[in-house]
Amino acid sequence: MTEAGARRVMCRAPVQPGPAGTDRTMSQTVFEKSIRSRPVYGVLQPRAGTAHLCVADGEGAGAICDLFAKAGPDAAGMLARTHVIYVPSIATGSDHFASLQALGAAQCHRSPSFWAAEPRLRKVLADAHMGLQVYLAGTETLIGLAQRDVMEAGLPHEAVQTEHRGSLARRVQCVHCKGITENVTTDPFTCSHCGLNLFVRDHYSRRLAAFQGVNIDAEDPGQVPPAVERFK
Amino acid sequence: MGFEFNNETFRNDFTFRNSERAIKRFPFPFDRDDYMYSVNMEPHVPGRPGSVFEHAFDVDEHYLAEMRDRALVLKDDPLRCQSLPHMELAGWDLLELIMESKARDYPHWFELHKTGNRWTWINRPMEIEQTFTFLDPSTLPYGPMEYITRQAQGDFTLQDQRDENLWIEAGMVTTQADWSLDFDIGMSFHEWHAPVPLAHEKGVFDRALKFLLKLQHGAPVRRFNWTMTVDPLLDTSPENYPKWGPTKAEINLDNIGHRQHLRVELQTLWRLPRSNAIAFPIRCYLIKFEELVTQPKWARRLHRVVRDLHPDLAAYKGFLRNRETMVKWLSQFDDGLPTSPGWWPED
Incomplete structure (x- = not known):
C-alpha cells in the first residue's frame, strides 16, 4: 500500500465544454479521465420517490x-x-x-x-x-x-x-497542517492556514469532502513553479 | 535468540544500523533482475528458521528502538492512530492475534494467560505486565488496536468488508512510505490506492480486491512492496514531508552508501474471526546501500532493477532525482554475472 509521493506529477485538469463546434446545449461539466478516488458525476434524472x-x-x-x-x-x-x-x-x-x-x-x-x-x-x-x-x-x-x-x-x-455544474474550484486539505483551503483555483496555491506552497494532488477524500494538498517545494525550498489556473 | 535489542535512533543522529545477522535475514524483495507491479501474493506460512518469515510477526533487533520511535511520533501527532467507532471489535481481533502469535512464537519474551475473559499479558522486552478483560476497553490504557500496536513493529490498518469492497477504517501508521491515514481513512480499496500509477490499468487492484474479499480466517497471505528512503527514517509521512524532503537533495556519490536506504515492506493480510475485517500489517525493514552490497547477488540485482525501472515508478516512489547517482554507485558492484532466481542472498 505504499504511496510514496509523486511530487510534481501534474494531474490532468478537467476541461470545460469545448469551444465552437461542440454541443453547448448541455452545460454539465465534462471531465477528462481522472484517477480513482475522484468522484464521478452524472446527469440528474427524475426518479419515483416519496x-x-x-x-x-x-x-x-x-x-x-x-x-x-x-x-x-x-x-x-x-x-x-x-x-x-x-x-x-x-x-x-x-x-x-x-x-x-x-x-x-x-x-x-x-x-x-x-x-x-x-x-x-x-x-x-x-x-x-x-x-x-x-x-x-x-x-x-x-x-x-x-x-x-x-x-x-x-x-x-x-x-x-x-x-x-459551474466552477471547478476545489476544496483542498493541507496534508501538513490539516487546514482546509476553500475555493482553490490555481495549482500550486498557498495554504490559507500554514502558508506552505501546495500542489493539488488528484486524491479525494469523501469523508473530508476535500482534495489533498502537498508541499511542492519541500525538496528544493523556494523553487515554486508559477501558479496555473487549473480549476476555474 | 542469539541477539540483543539495539539501542539506536531513527531520527536526529540516526544511529540505526543492521547487524551482520540482520543483513543476512533482510527481506530483499526482488526475486529477479527487473521489477513491475503485480499482485504477487503467497501464503504467509512459516518460512526458513531465522528468516523474517519464520514467525507470524517477526520480532527483530530493532524492536525496542522502533517502539520508542512510534511513541515519539504519536506524541507529536495523535492523528497517526485512528479507529472509526465500528472498528473496535476488529481491534480486539488484532490484539488477540498478535498476543497469541507472540506468546506462541517467542515464549521467552511474551506470555498470555487467560482465565475466561480475564487475560494477563506479559511483554518482557518492554517491561509490561497487564491484566485486562478481553472485549472491555475500559480495562486497557488505550483502545485495543492502539494498545497492542504500540508493542508491535510495523504499521497496521484494519479493513472493514461490506458492499463487496474493503474500507480502510482504522490504523496505526507511523512508519509509512508517504501516505496519510488521516486523509485515507474511510476510503474504499480503489480509492485509497488511487495515486498509484500504472497498476490500475494493469488490473492489479481489481484482481487483488477480488482475491482479498475471499481471504479466509487461518490462511493469511503476504507480499512485498518497496521504495527508497534517505537516512533511516521510519516516519516518512506526507505530514512531515517538508522536514524530510530536503534530505533527498543531499545525496551524492560520497554519502550514498551510508545515507541511502532500501525500504522494504513485508505486508501480510489476515482475516479476523469476530469482525470479519482484514488486518493489514505493513512491516518496514530498512537497509543501507553499504550494508546491502555486502551480499554480491543483491548488489548486482539492485543495480539492474534501479537502472531499468519504469520512470513513472521511480517518480512515484520518490527517487527519480537520485536514480542516476544510485545507478552509478551500484554499478561498481555489478560484474555482469547472472543472478540466481529467488531473493535469498546466497548464489
Missing part, C-alpha cells in the same frame, strides 16, 4: 430546472413533494435562486452559504422517510459537503444523484 430533496449551488440551479423539465407531466406531482436548498456559488457568487423559485416546489430555501444551510439539510435528512430521492448539483465542493451529510444520515447510496 419525497425529493434538491441541494444546489451556483450554476447547479440549471441542473435542477432541467431535472423537472425532464419529468414532463410528472413534474407537478414531484414538485408538490420537493424541498429545494440553494446556495449562491462560493466561487463566483452567481445566484440563480429566482429560477428555482419559479419551479413552485413545496419548499424552496436560499442560504447565504453551505455552512448556513447545513443545519437545515441535516434536519431534513434526519426527518427523511424511506423513498426520499436526493439530487445534488453544482460545484464539487457543494456536492461533496452535502454528500457527506447524506452518508452520515445513513441514506442508501442509490438514493443519491449528482451532477456537476
Whole structure:
C-alpha cells in the first residue's frame, strides 16, 4: 500500500465544454479521465420517490430546472413533494435562486452559504422517510459537503444523484497542517492556514469532502513553479 | 535468540544500523533482475528458521528502538492512530492475534494467560505486565488496536468488508512510505490506492480486491512492496514531508552508501474471526546501500532493477532525482554475472 509521493506529477485538469463546434446545449461539466478516488458525476434524472430533496449551488440551479423539465407531466406531482436548498456559488457568487423559485416546489430555501444551510439539510435528512430521492448539483465542493451529510444520515447510496455544474474550484486539505483551503483555483496555491506552497494532488477524500494538498517545494525550498489556473 | 535489542535512533543522529545477522535475514524483495507491479501474493506460512518469515510477526533487533520511535511520533501527532467507532471489535481481533502469535512464537519474551475473559499479558522486552478483560476497553490504557500496536513493529490498518469492497477504517501508521491515514481513512480499496500509477490499468487492484474479499480466517497471505528512503527514517509521512524532503537533495556519490536506504515492506493480510475485517500489517525493514552490497547477488540485482525501472515508478516512489547517482554507485558492484532466481542472498 505504499504511496510514496509523486511530487510534481501534474494531474490532468478537467476541461470545460469545448469551444465552437461542440454541443453547448448541455452545460454539465465534462471531465477528462481522472484517477480513482475522484468522484464521478452524472446527469440528474427524475426518479419515483416519496419525497425529493434538491441541494444546489451556483450554476447547479440549471441542473435542477432541467431535472423537472425532464419529468414532463410528472413534474407537478414531484414538485408538490420537493424541498429545494440553494446556495449562491462560493466561487463566483452567481445566484440563480429566482429560477428555482419559479419551479413552485413545496419548499424552496436560499442560504447565504453551505455552512448556513447545513443545519437545515441535516434536519431534513434526519426527518427523511424511506423513498426520499436526493439530487445534488453544482460545484464539487457543494456536492461533496452535502454528500457527506447524506452518508452520515445513513441514506442508501442509490438514493443519491449528482451532477456537476459551474466552477471547478476545489476544496483542498493541507496534508501538513490539516487546514482546509476553500475555493482553490490555481495549482500550486498557498495554504490559507500554514502558508506552505501546495500542489493539488488528484486524491479525494469523501469523508473530508476535500482534495489533498502537498508541499511542492519541500525538496528544493523556494523553487515554486508559477501558479496555473487549473480549476476555474 | 542469539541477539540483543539495539539501542539506536531513527531520527536526529540516526544511529540505526543492521547487524551482520540482520543483513543476512533482510527481506530483499526482488526475486529477479527487473521489477513491475503485480499482485504477487503467497501464503504467509512459516518460512526458513531465522528468516523474517519464520514467525507470524517477526520480532527483530530493532524492536525496542522502533517502539520508542512510534511513541515519539504519536506524541507529536495523535492523528497517526485512528479507529472509526465500528472498528473496535476488529481491534480486539488484532490484539488477540498478535498476543497469541507472540506468546506462541517467542515464549521467552511474551506470555498470555487467560482465565475466561480475564487475560494477563506479559511483554518482557518492554517491561509490561497487564491484566485486562478481553472485549472491555475500559480495562486497557488505550483502545485495543492502539494498545497492542504500540508493542508491535510495523504499521497496521484494519479493513472493514461490506458492499463487496474493503474500507480502510482504522490504523496505526507511523512508519509509512508517504501516505496519510488521516486523509485515507474511510476510503474504499480503489480509492485509497488511487495515486498509484500504472497498476490500475494493469488490473492489479481489481484482481487483488477480488482475491482479498475471499481471504479466509487461518490462511493469511503476504507480499512485498518497496521504495527508497534517505537516512533511516521510519516516519516518512506526507505530514512531515517538508522536514524530510530536503534530505533527498543531499545525496551524492560520497554519502550514498551510508545515507541511502532500501525500504522494504513485508505486508501480510489476515482475516479476523469476530469482525470479519482484514488486518493489514505493513512491516518496514530498512537497509543501507553499504550494508546491502555486502551480499554480491543483491548488489548486482539492485543495480539492474534501479537502472531499468519504469520512470513513472521511480517518480512515484520518490527517487527519480537520485536514480542516476544510485545507478552509478551500484554499478561498481555489478560484474555482469547472472543472478540466481529467488531473493535469498546466497548464489
